[in-house]
Amino acid sequence: MRGLRKYAFKFFWGVFVLFIMGFFLLPLLWLVTAPFDAKATLRVAIPSKFTFANFRAIFRNTFAVRALFLNSIVIAGGTMLGVTLFATLAAYALARLNIRGRDILAYLLVLFSSVVQGTAAMVPIFLLLFHLKLIDTYPGVIFVLIGGLLPTGIFLMRDFVAGIPKSYEESALVSGARPWQVLRDVVLPVLRPGMMVLAVWSFVQAWGDFLISLIVMRSPAKMPAPIAIYSFYTEGGTPVLTLVSAYSLIYALPVVFLYLFVNWRYGFRFFGGIKGGGR
Amino acid sequence: MTDYLYLEDVTKAFGKVVAVDGVTLGIGKTEFFALLGPSGCGKTTTLRLIAGLEQPTAGRIYIDGREVTNLPPQERDIAMVFQDYALYPHMTLFENVAYPLKVRKVPKKQITEKVHEVAEHLMITELLDRLPSQVSGGQQQRAAVARALVHAPKVFLFDEPLSNLDAKLRIEARAFLKHLQKEINVTTVYVTHDQAEAMAMADRIGVMFAGKVVQVGAPLDLYRFPQTKEVAAFLGNPPMNILSGRVQPSADGIQFVGEGFVLPLPGLHIPPQEAYLGFRPEHARIDIEPRDCAIRGRIYAVQPLGSEIWVTLQVGSTTVTVKMFAEEMPEAVEEVWLVLNPQKIHLFDSAGRRVPLAS
Numbered sequence: 319m320r321g322l323r324k325y326a327f328k329f330f331w332g333v334f335v336l337f338i339m340g341f342f343l344l345p346l347l348w349l350v351t352a353p354f355d356a357k358a359t360l361r362v363a364i365p366s367k368f369t370f371a372n373f374r375a376i377f378r379n380t381f382a383v384r385a386l387f388l389n390s391i392v393i394a395g396g397t398m399l400g401v402t403l404f405a406t407l408a409a410y411a412l413a414r415l416n417i418r419g420r421d422i423l424a425y426l427l428v429l430f431s432s433v434v435q436g437t438a439a440m441v442p443i444f445l446l447l448f449h450l451k452l453i454d455t456y457p458g459v460i461f462v463l464i465g466g467l468l469p470t471g472i473f474l475m476r477d478f479v480a481g482i483p484k485s486y487e488e489s490a491l492v493s494g495a496r497p498w499q500v501l502r503d504v505v506l507p508v509l510r511p512g513m514m515v516l517a518v519w520s521f522v523q524a525w526g527d528f529l530i531s532l533i534v535m536r537s538p539a540k541m542p543a544p545i546a547i548y549s550f551y552t553e554g555g556t557p558v559l560t561l562v563s564a565y566s567l568i569y570a571l572p573v574v575f576l577y578l579f580v581n582w583r584y585g586f587r588f589f590g591g592i593k594g595g596g597r
Numbered sequence: 598m599t600d601y602l603y604l605e606d607v608t609k610a611f612g613k614v615v616a617v618d619g620v621t622l623g624i625g626k627t628e629f630f631a632l633l634g635p636s637g638c639g640k641t642t643t644l645r646l647i648a649g650l651e652q653p654t655a656g657r658i659y660i661d662g663r664e665v666t667n668l669p670p671q672e673r674d675i676a677m678v679f680q681d682y683a684l685y686p687h688m689t690l691f692e693n694v695a696y697p698l699k700v701r702k703v704p705k706k707q708i709t710e711k712v713h714e715v716a717e718h719l720m721i722t723e724l725l726d727r728l729p730s731q732v733s734g735g736q737q738q739r740a741a742v743a744r745a746l747v748h749a750p751k752v753f754l755f756d757e758p759l760s761n762l763d764a765k766l767r768i769e770a771r772a773f774l775k776h777l778q779k780e781i782n783v784t785t786v787y788v789t790h791d792q793a794e795a796m797a798m799a800d801r802i803g804v805m806f807a808g809k810v811v812q813v814g815a816p817l818d819l820y821r822f823p824q825t826k827e828v829a830a831f832l833g834n835p836p837m838n839i840l841s842g843r844v845q846p847s848a849d850g851i852q853f854v855g856e857g858f859v860l861p862l863p864g865l866h867i868p869p870q871e872a873y874l875g876f877r878p879e880h881a882r883i884d885i886e887p888r889d890c891a892i893r894g895r896i897y898a899v900q901p902l903g904s905e906i907w908v909t910l911q912v913g914s915t916t917v918t919v920k921m922f923a924e925e926m927p928e929a930v931e932e933v934w935l936v937l938n939p940q941k942i943h944l945f946d947s948a949g950r951r952v953p954l955a956s
Contacts, residue, residue: 485683488650491670492677492754493697493744503696507687 349570352563359559372564381538385546386569389456390525393542396460397467397524402517404464405471406509412472413479424476431469437529444533454536462534463524471516478512514584522573543569600659601626601784602647602752607656609642616642618808619656624801627782629775631799633789635831639808640788644754647786649673661751671700676745677754680761682737684729690716690740691725697748711747718777719743735766742774746781753778755787759794771797792832796820804828826949829875835907837875837943838917844872844944853944856913858892860937862944867952873945878920880941883908884934891934899926910935 344362352358353372355365377383412420443462444453452458486508490500506513528544535541547569550561600623609617617639624630632640645651647658649670657666665673676697684693691712698708716722719739724732729740738758745753758774759767775798778785789795795802796816803813804827812824823829829837842855844867851867853860853874860874884891894910894917906926909918912935919935944952 483681483683485679485681486685488648488670489677489679489683489744490685490696490700491650492648492675493700494671494674494748495696495700496671499700503700504685508685510687 349563349567352559353567355560357560358563372560373568375561376564376568379549381541382543382546382549382565384539385541386543386565389540389546390542390544390569391572392456393459393463393527393531394521394524396456397463398517398521400460400464401467401471401520402513405468405475405516406513408468408472409475409479410505410509413476414484424473427469428473431466440529440533443530447534453534454540455534456540458534459527459531459542460524462530463527466530467520467523471520474519475509475512475516479509482508510584514580518577518580521576525573600624601628601661602786603659604643604647605657605659607643607646607653607658609639609646609651610654615808617646617653620805620808620810622803622810622813624784624786626784629778629785629787629798629800631787631789631795631802632805633792633795633802633831634805636790638805640790640805641756643805644677644756644786644788647752648675648677648754673752674750675752675754676748676750677756678738678741678745678758680757682729682741682758682761684737684740684744686729689726689728690721690732690743693729693740694725694743694747697744701748712743715743715747719746734762735770738762738770742777750783753783753785755785755789757789758787759789759791767794774798793834796832804831822951823875823943824951826873826875826945829943829945833877835878835918835920837877838881839945840874840912840915840917842872842874843869845869855892856915858890860890860942862954865944865952865954867946871947872952873949875943875945876917876937876941878907878918880938881917881919882921882925882936883910883919884936885930885932887934888936890939891936894933894935895931896933 348360348362351362351365354368354370355363356367356369356371358365358372412424417423447453447458447462450458452461486504487500490504491497495503526544527542531542531545535545543565547562547565550558550565552558602622602624604620604622607617607620607622608615620639620643622643632643634640642651646653647660649665649668649672653666657664659665660673660675684690685696688696694712694715695708698711703711712725713722716725719742721732721736721739721743724736724740729737732740738761741758755774759770762770771794778798787795787799799816801813801815802819803810804819805811806827812819812828814822819828820832823832823837826839830839840855842853844851844853844862846852846869847861847863850861850863850865851869853862853872855874887893892912894912896908897911897916898909900907900909901923904923905920906923907918907920908926909916910933917935942954944954946952
């Protein structure tokens with residue numbers, strides 16, 4: 319009786335897990351099958367008529383191609399560089415300097431950024447950029463995205479910096495290194511894995527942004543991919559599934575490649591395991 | 598001021614906490630000097646002041662006749678081995694050891710020669726292309742020493758470099774570092790909380806308590822003539838036994854009145870006061886018969902350590918430990934008599950300062 323109950327539980331647990339897996343995997347499956355189907359529907363199906371025609375149609379749409387390969391890359395790339403650079407420097411200062419109330423400052427940063435964001439800040443952000451004459455410019459979008467991501471980025475990086483013993487820097491100083499040499503030879507290489515995580519994270523965040531670009535950008539030629547995807551909707555507002563899926567697949571690839579590249583080149587690993595006691 | 602490294606009335610305060618309190622210290626050229634004290638006594642801060650990693654609140658520091666008080670660490674021509682070794686995790690041992698030469702813009706060829714020379718000395722040659730995480734703790738420690746050694750510094754600073762090694766390696770490293778220091782003849786300041794380490798390695802020891810250097814001297818001088826009760830109780834393994842009581846005048850001098858015993862101290866004259874009687878565990882023995890001036894005690898614990906036996910006795914409300922050879926150990930008894938060697942006792946006054954005995 320007990321055994322039976324155990325097996326029944328295992329059975330239902332298995333079914334439940336399969337269901338959850340299916341729930342998350344099916345859309346992904348659709349994303350890799352539908353683009354190659356001449357008659358794609360919302361169903362996941364092996365393409366009845368295998369074709370590359372959908373991709374050809376995409377590449378004829380210069381607006382959408384420019385959005386993906388220029389606008390989105392510039393916006394996400396710029397945001398990535400900005401967030402990684404500023405968050406690292408700020409986190410380093412926050413973790414290393416003894417400022418009174420620095421922990422409270424760090425928590426306030428995160429709290430504030432998560433309360434005031436997106437929709438709530440739409441009007442002030444628009445007004446601010448308007449007066450700075452940054453409406454309809456790349457820097458406009460990039461600055462707003464950097465501002466939005468920086469608090470969380472600083473917070474992530476601060477813990478990373480705090481985990482690195484100060485003695486690395488001190489030992490370099492005692493060895494005769496100037497402060498800039500300490501930064502170049504010791505601090506940045508040791509922080510690099512953390513910076514890579516931060517870079518990929520901020521790139522993905524900016525890559526997927528829709529709202530900020532929609533508010534800031536005015537001319538169609540500067541819209542990024544998440545907005546340009548609406549050019550594959552009919553006049554009546556229904557998506558052309560063949561084209562939307564093909565565009566989405568191309569849209570997803572840079573992020574995948576970025577992840578693979580960073581993982582191959584640097585690895586998302588942390589230098590750990592140097593044994594040493596605290597003091 | 599002929600000292601090679603000289604600290605002149607150096608004070609360091611962190612806010613209201615005074616970590617180093619008016620320390621004046623002279624260390625000779627090529628001397629191996631140990632700063633010994635319990636944790637939090639300011640010894641590491643003193644070392645960091647010498648390194649330039651901290652700025653003194655008051656006082657001056659001189660190295661080789663030049664004032665370095667306000668110089669940054671990189672201009673002091675020193676080397677330091679950190680407690681956690683601080684080997685850069687992204688560099689191989691070669692790159693780690695080469696780093697002090699690299700920042701000094703030494704030509705590549707010379708760097709390679711010098712690193713290999715030092716590495717050979719420290720027996721890490723075959724590990725040079727490994728990362729710090731790929732070698733053992735003892736090897737990391739030697740690499741850290743190699744990195745400190747490579748540019749022939751004026752002063753060598755050690756911050757508890759052995760505390761991360763296991764007991765057996767630590768004893769080996771002790772002999773190794775002492776030998777190395779004599780060979781390269783570089784002035785060395787070595788911070789430790791382990792009195793055995795300081796005694797074993799140093800030419801001279803400075804004992805620190807609460808930010809002050811209480812006593813400076815050769816290891817055996819400190820051991821034989823501790824100037825305060827704290828120093829007496831900090832050195833030695835097991836440390837000196839301290840019994841509290843009073844001194845009172847007697848017919849031919851004074852006598853020490855402890856808990857349940859009276860010890861005459863003829864020829865001494867100090868005013869009656871609270872006082873402390875100290876004796877080293879090796880300067881007492883146990884007898885089963887009552888004797889003159891012997892102190893009655895009960896056996897509390899017996900620790901046979903091989904060549905010697907430590908016997909801990911309950912004497913009044915305190916315990917004392919006696920070191921003796923295995924064959925001297927009396928048969929199973931509970932009540933014993935503690936017999937002190939009158940030539941080898943120490944007397945401390947009410948303030949804990951040493952009272953010289955007539956000899």
